[in-house]
Amino acid sequence: MKTTLPAVALGLASFLFFLWNIGTPKDYGIDEFIFVPAANALLAHAPDPDPEGTPLGKLIIAVGIKVLGNNSVGWRVASAAFGSLTLVGVFFWVCLLADSYSAALTAALLTLLNNFVYIFSRTALLEIFFIALLIWGLMGFTAALKLRDASRTARRGWLLFSGIMFGFAGACKWNALDTWGIAVGACAVLLWLSKRSTNPEIEELGRNLRATGIGWVATSLVGAPAVAYALAFVPFLHPVSIHEWIARNHYIWSYHRAQIGNVFLCTPWYTWPLKIEPLRAFSYLVGNWYIMWAGLLALLICMRRFGTSFAETFLVVLYAGNLLQWPFTPQHCLFYYYYFACAMFVTVAIPIALRQFPERVWGLRLSLLSVLPAVFVFAYCFPRMAHLPPPFDCALGCWP
Numbered sequence: 001m002k003t004t005l006p007a008v009a010l011g012l013a014s015f016l017f018f019l020w021n022i023g024t025p026k027d028y029g030i031d032e033f034i035f036v037p038a039a040n041a042l043l044a045h046a047p048d049p050d051p052e053g054t055p056l057g058k059l060i061i062a063v064g065i066k067v068l069g070n071n072s073v074g075w076r077v078a079s080a081a082f083g084s085l086t087l088v089g090v091f092f093w094v095c096l097l098a099d100s101y102s103a104a105l106t107a108a109l110l111t112l113l114n115n116f117v118y119i120f121s122r123t124a125l126l127e128i129f130f131i132a133l134l135i136w137g138l139m140g141f142t143a144a145l146k147l148r149d150a151s152r153t154a155r156r157g158w159l160l161f162s163g164i165m166f167g168f169a170g171a172c173k174w175n176a177l178d179t180w181g182i183a184v185g186a187c188a189v190l191l192w193l194s195k196r197s198t199n200p201e202i203e204e205l206g207r208n209l210r211a212t213g214i215g216w217v218a219t220s221l222v223g224a225p226a227v228a229y230a231l232a233f234v235p236f237l238h239p240v241s242i243h244e245w246i247a248r249n250h251y252i253w254s255y256h257r258a259q260i261g262n263v264f265l266c267t268p269w270y271t272w273p274l275k276i277e278p279l280r281a282f283s284y285l286v287g288n289w290y291i292m293w294a295g296l297l298a299l300l301i302c303m304r305r306f307g308t309s310f311a312e313t314f315l316v317v318l319y320a321g322n323l324l325q326w327p328f329t330p331q332h333c334l335f336y337y338y339y340f341a342c343a344m345f346v347t348v349a350i351p352i353a354l355r356q357f358p359e360r361v362w363g364l365r366l367s368l369l370s371v372l373p374a375v376f377v378f379a380y381c382f383p384r385m386a387h388l389p390p391p392f393d394c395a396l397g398c399w400p
Helices: 004-019 032-043 056-068 072-098 101-112 116-120 127-146 152-172 176-193 200-212 214-231 242-258 269-274 289-303 310-324 336-356 366-385
Strands: none
Touching (some): 004 072, 004 101, 032 072, 056 072, 056 127, 056 152, 072 101, 072 127, 101 116, 101 366, 116 127, 127 176, 127 200, 152 200, 152 214, 176 214, 200 310, 269 310, 269 336
16 A cells, blocks of 8 residues: 555656647657557558557557547557556566665656656657556566565566566567566576575575476566567558568568668767757757766666675666667667666666665755756756747756
8 A cells, every 4th residue: 555555646647747738749749750650550450551660559559549539649648658657667666676665756756857758758659668568577577576475376477477568568669678688687697696695685586586486487588578579460460470470570670770760860879878968859858967867876886786786786787788789789870769768777776876875864865855956957858848839948948
């Protein structure tokens, strides 16, 4: 009850916040012209005009259009819902990861303020669906590992849920493969170390995994994601066959290897963590400067406990794995918004790192002090991100 009611309140409040003025602009934003027609084609039982993209995000957009119509609100309402689910998922995940209600609430508030979530929760693109499902996959994975006094059945249920979420995330964007691989690798390392380490946390996590059953771990984290991923293609296959499924996936791979992309928006991956200039063509997207930079400092602080604490180690590996994939990804043009997953992990790193400091400074909670600068930066960015009309777009100062 202590976590359920705040989670529901966070979800409802953030959903209403994302919905406000979501119909602006009335026409397509960046890349919405690709995914909205694909969603409408699905509703019309017509061929997919975007066969080079994975299917699940377009299916989710189609649900919003079916409910609220083929208009700017209908295109984006599903994104608002998944933005809220992202906040709730972060809250539950950090509560498990840090075993702290305060850290979970801090993480959820910082997630709301990190700019990426706000913009993608109001845009008919695939990113927010991918991130929401990824976060819930990590939450289920962490629950299976860390829940105390959970039955074997409950652990198995959480692990299976995690695998399904990872599979669905991959059906939104293939980049889910990196986080899924880290989760699988974490299982292997924990099982190996738990019989050799004297660290009580590692021993406990290893026992919990073995109690779940190695066969079930493999089924949940390998078989279930594959099945979930494959099922997401069914509404788009005409006819439904393994041959068509293989052909579609081969085309996606070939297309993205050959795609040049918009060279005017391409940026090197190593510039993303310290980016200052907003992406003006995309709702002035730039990560909340305070969160992005304080999060990098938080990751360095987490490094002090690397290998001795699961939470800190897991976060550092998640960030590094999701950032360092890009030098090896066979794609010619990389875009700043590919940093979204990393932006989520640096956000979570802040309350995790704060565990190494006193709870209060000058009589004030350090978690509260860590949120306040994010509020001011978000407020400065908000008028342009929300597409407010003049003179409100410069209410707190214009962008350079």
